[in-house]
Amino acid sequence: MSENQLQGPGAAPASGGGPAIGIDVGGTKIAAGLVGGDGRLLQRAGRRTPRPVSDPASEEMKAEAVEAAVVAVVRELGADAPDAPVGVGAAGWMDRSGREVLFSPHLAWRNEPLQERLEQALGRPVLLTNDADAAAWAEWRFGAAREETHVVCLTLGTGIGGATIVDGRIQRGRFGVAGEFGHQTIVPGGHRCACGNRGCWEQYASGNALGREGRGLVEAASPIAHALRAAVDDDAALVTGALVTQLAAEGDPACRDLIDEMGQWLGLGIANLAAVLDPGVFVIGGGLGSASTALVETAEHSYRRSLSGRGYRPFARVAQAQLGAEAGLIGAADLARRR
Template sequence: MRIGIDLGGTNIAGGVLNDSGELLCAKSIPTDAQRPYSEVIHDMGLLAVELAQMAGTSIDSVESVGVGSPGTPHKETGNILYSNNLGWENVPLVQELGRYIPVPIRLDNDANCAALGEYAAGAAKGCRSAVMVTFGTGVGGGIVLDGKIHSGFNSAGGEIGHMVIVSGGVRCTCGRKGCWESYASATALIRMGNDAADRNPRSLLASMRQRDRLNGRLIFDAAQKGDAAANQVIKGYIWYMAEGITNLVNIFQPEAIVLGGGICAQGDYIVNPIREYVAQGVFCKQVALPRMVTATLGNDAGIIGAALL
């Protein structure tokens, strides 16, 4: 049995995987990230001990504990170099957690863990290689090749959201201009929706905005109700999603591209046009294309992937 812990800015979610890769039990506790890091890590340790008990074993009998963390973990030292979400810098996570957990502790980025989870047990199961893209507040990614996460010689790779696709375009939080994240994240969709509502004050989109703050789903709803302004926003947004995905196909040609994040609840409504754009835009038109699938494990992906580190 292996334990996986998905450390998030809001919650710490953990679960136990049996040797067949099934999730036996899971539990989530609040992170309360403004506390000193030692308290957060203390709670992670207790959670792991409790999870082992829930699965009918003890913490010293599990094979390993894997942690998926936001930000940039350094796999070799076991430190979190930097996490904006947690407000952590150079936190010795594996060392501290080792005070509570007497088995090997492994560490990777949360997006990489989610990709590994979908690869091993979710949407890309059975594929030899997969790139997962998560369209959320940002655009995150994970690259899994032959069963192994690729994150480069310094653990900092896989930042596919920070591939510039509009050189000189919208300023990204990372400092560059025109990153994919600035055009294909939910944040970007809302920005584009607000711009369109400003330009089209009589649109359904604008009237919806008078009742609620715009969010991604509202914009999709307005488009599906036939609002021209919203439709144009969604068309442009899907274009940008597809622009980055086509880049990834040309670079990796993975067996599967897994689309994750809240926006992917739209399913075929976004996947079908993306598939079409990729087929038209891909460099080599003589070969089969990667499978284009939406994530199936939801929040469990991160737990399962962490357990499999």
């Protein structure tokens, strides 16, 4: 086994072991918790993520501020658990050894030897992991993908995070950057993505995509979008994916159409992943995936209509994630415990 695959205990792991500290460093907040061996949250803590600054000189300050916040939150949680190891999940790419952050788009980390610095500051073992990998691990250990041998998790938030688990091993790829499902080109020449390319899947199926489409309706002063326009007083800049999701859940037809359209794209991309990976289950989590059951249902319908070879092969399950916003920190803690 190569060092870039985290080893799991097999398809049906026993739970147990002492508590561990899990931290999920997001773009807006740092969520942390002391997590028991059975995956239960014993204690919570949190901080706001130090704000992004566009000045390059202050980028370094921001990276240090994020580290300081992580250290503070561990000290808070670890007071009564001096032996608890620490797992840190963050958006971005870790190197194969899990010691360095190669690139974290929102956190101003570039080739940072974060593990070593945190271990020195904390005097505890620290494991770095990708946030989507951590969330997938938690769903496999304690959530919607228990007992499954082949798992694909999608974390729908501002973009699409992804992770694959096969026989209890997170599939990281040769360079540690597998699972970037959101950056598959699905519409050549389509919408520009923050990654620089055009037509990435996450430009069609994510919170950002939903916000963009909602803003488009408001900017066009569409009569079908009266509820959305009223909610933001015709100020398109106030439309977010979360607002569209909320209005759709309340029954607004225009916002339901947007969720439906996104579900079609989501299902198409899921069918593409099934062609490549053939998992037994797709788990849909993240803020948006957890918020909209309608989205997950539409995506499953679209997936089943789009799968190549349907009729000659079984369908994978499409399941909503079960651990909600805590999946990332629970998974990071569990990975740290089991290393």
